[in-house]
Amino acid sequence: MIEFDGVVVEYGRGPRATRAVDGIDLVVEEGESLALIGPSGCGKTTLLFAVAGLYKTTEGSIEIDGESVRGPRREIALILQDAGLLPWKTVWGNANLSLRLHGEYPRRTAEAVLDELGLAEAKGRFPAELSEGMKRRVGVARALSTSPSVMLMDEPLASLDTLTKERIQDLFLRLWTRHRFSLILVTHDIEEAAFLGQRIAVLTERPARIKSIVANPAMGDAEYRETPEFLNTVKRLREAMEQGATR
Amino acid sequence: MRMGRFRPRVPERLQHPGPLRYLLMYALSAIVLLGLWWAASALVKELKGGREFLPNPIKAIGEMVRLARLWFPNFLISAWRLVLAILIAFSLGYPLGLLIGRERRLDELISPMIYIVYPIPQVAFILVLFLIFGIGNPVKVAIVALALFFQILISARGAAKNIEDTHVTSVLSAGASRWQVYWHVILPATLPSILTSLRVSIGLGMAFLYIAETYGTFDPRRGGLGAFIRANSYSAGQAFAGILAMALLGLILYVAIDLIERLLCRWKYTGRRSS
Numbered sequence: 001m002i003e004f005d006g007v008v009v010e011y012g013r014g015p016r017a018t019r020a021v022d023g024i025d026l027v028v029e030e031g032e033s034l035a036l037i038g039p040s041g042c043g044k045t046t047l048l049f050a051v052a053g054l055y056k057t058t059e060g061s062i063e064i065d066g067e068s069v070r071g072p073r074r075e076i077a078l079i080l081q082d083a084g085l086l087p088w089k090t091v092w093g094n095a096n097l098s099l100r101l102h103g104e105y106p107r108r109t110a111e112a113v114l115d116e117l118g119l120a121e122a123k124g125r126f127p128a129e130l131s132e133g134m135k136r137r138v139g140v141a142r143a144l145s146t147s148p149s150v151m152l153m154d155e156p157l158a159s160l161d162t163l164t165k166e167r168i169q170d171l172f173l174r175l176w177t178r179h180r181f182s183l184i185l186v187t188h189d190i191e192e193a194a195f196l197g198q199r200i201a202v203l204t205e206r207p208a209r210i211k212s213i214v215a216n217p218a219m220g221d222a223e224y225r226e227t228p229e230f231l232n233t234v235k236r237l238r239e240a241m242e243q244g245a246t247r
Numbered sequence: 248m249r250m251g252r253f254r255p256r257v258p259e260r261l262q263h264p265g266p267l268r269y270l271l272m273y274a275l276s277a278i279v280l281l282g283l284w285w286a287a288s289a290l291v292k293e294l295k296g297g298r299e300f301l302p303n304p305i306k307a308i309g310e311m312v313r314l315a316r317l318w319f320p321n322f323l324i325s326a327w328r329l330v331l332a333i334l335i336a337f338s339l340g341y342p343l344g345l346l347i348g349r350e351r352r353l354d355e356l357i358s359p360m361i362y363i364v365y366p367i368p369q370v371a372f373i374l375v376l377f378l379i380f381g382i383g384n385p386v387k388v389a390i391v392a393l394a395l396f397f398q399i400l401i402s403a404r405g406a407a408k409n410i411e412d413t414h415v416t417s418v419l420s421a422g423a424s425r426w427q428v429y430w431h432v433i434l435p436a437t438l439p440s441i442l443t444s445l446r447v448s449i450g451l452g453m454a455f456l457y458i459a460e461t462y463g464t465f466d467p468r469r470g471g472l473g474a475f476i477r478a479n480s481y482s483a484g485q486a487f488a489g490i491l492a493m494a495l496l497g498l499i500l501y502v503a504i505d506l507i508e509r510l511l512c513r514w515k516y517t518g519r520r521s522s
Binding site for chain 1: 413414416417418419420421422423424427431432435436512513514517
């Protein structure tokens with residue numbers, strides 16, 4: 001369970017401090033998927049990085065399973081925009097990076113994850129030799145390698161073409177169903193939020209506050225995209241985002 | 248996904264030539280250089296009324312082969328001095344440059360000192376160094392190492408500052424310690440540009456070595472190529488044998504750094520996907 005209690009994040013100090021996140025109260029249940037959606041630059045990535053332990057909260061607290069977040073943890077995985085792969089490491093090296101950083105090297109787990117994602121053949125290749133879709137899958141492999149209980153995704157599919165994007169969204173859904181980690185997905189793509197979020201928190205412009213929370217209980221399989229409920233959720237999200245927007 | 252229709256497409260084999268092509272390119276360049284040399288030599292001869300101040304390439308290379316017994320020991324001496332100086336400069340300048348590039352406090356403390364000292368030509372220190380080290384090997388290695396140290400330090404600092412944030416965030420979020428960030432990101436990310444700066448520094452290093460070797464050594468058998476060239480400066484053929492030997496030394500080092508880069512930065516030499 002992830003609990004946000006009055007979370008404020010500011011950059012800088014004193015009178016010149018900029019507030020990026022302003023008072024977030026929220027609970028994400030174990031195994032739940034939550035999408036955070038908001039305009040570009042609203043502070044949603046900042047909020048996510050605070051959960052990952054990369055930023056400190058200025059006020060309030062974030063607790064995961066009752067323990068407050070003070071830095072990166074093994075059970076929290078973060079998938080970055082463009083997958084965050086290191087160009088000088090092979091697929092194998094990138095996928096195993098988290099394990100190596102923790103001083104572990106269970107070869108079998110890593111092999112199994114690469115197999116699951118259809119990357120076994122590409123083990124020895126460098127990121128520059130991969131298609132965009134494969135790169136994202138390597139990023140996912142790295143995140144899954146430590147069997148995390150919390151998965152954080154920061155616009156993981158930005159800049160992908162529609163078909164590749166949908167294929168990887170299907171993959172995310174499958175993995176979430178199978179591994180049941182708690183998922184927080186940051187995105188500015190309304191359809192992505194509606195496809196992957198059981199609940200969708202709509203954020204205001206900077207500094208980020210929660211504007212509304214849209215429930216989306218019907219999500220959960222790949223055909224959801226074709227249903228009227230999906231279109232309805234998309235419509236509600238669009239309305240929620242437009243409400244009071246200055247842009 | 249194609250990245251923009253107007254991106255000029257460079258055929259892969261031109262981006263990273265294979266070994267055969269690599270040799271061919273060097274051979275071609277050598278032929279062009281020899282041709283230019285020949286023309287220059289003929290021109291000088293014409294202008295100077297038939298006197299041969301600049302020997303033609305065939306003659307010079309002939310001399311080089313004939314005099315191999317004289318210049319080769321000097322070649323070895325210069326080579327190890329230069330290689331040792333490069334190793335010293337690299338192993339001190341690279342880590343220090345990375346540290347001041349990444350650690351803000353250290354940068355604020357050390358960078359002003361570097362920028363005050365760096366513009367002073369290191370040759371200006373030559374007399375002091377001679378007083379400290381005497382006229383033997385150490386002073387020659389020290390002068391070259393000093394010059395290269397600043398080159399490597401400054402480019403390492405710049406390269407470390409330019410590392411993409413996502414790479415650092417990526418390993419930090421996976422739980423990397425500060426030293427793991429250096430090992431997994433900062434070191435590999437900066438290595439290609441440090442090797443490039445090392446390549447550029449070879450010319451500088453050779454110039455400094457030449458100066459150092461022409462100072463204070465008068466034994467043309469064990470003084471290194473600089474001393475050899477200076478001692479033979481009145482006989483064009485022998486001096487040119489020395490100059491060609493220096494060019495050979497430079498070429499060997501360039502090729503060695505190329506090979507090291509291919510070995511250590513393998514990821515830069517893989518075929519890129521255009522889709």
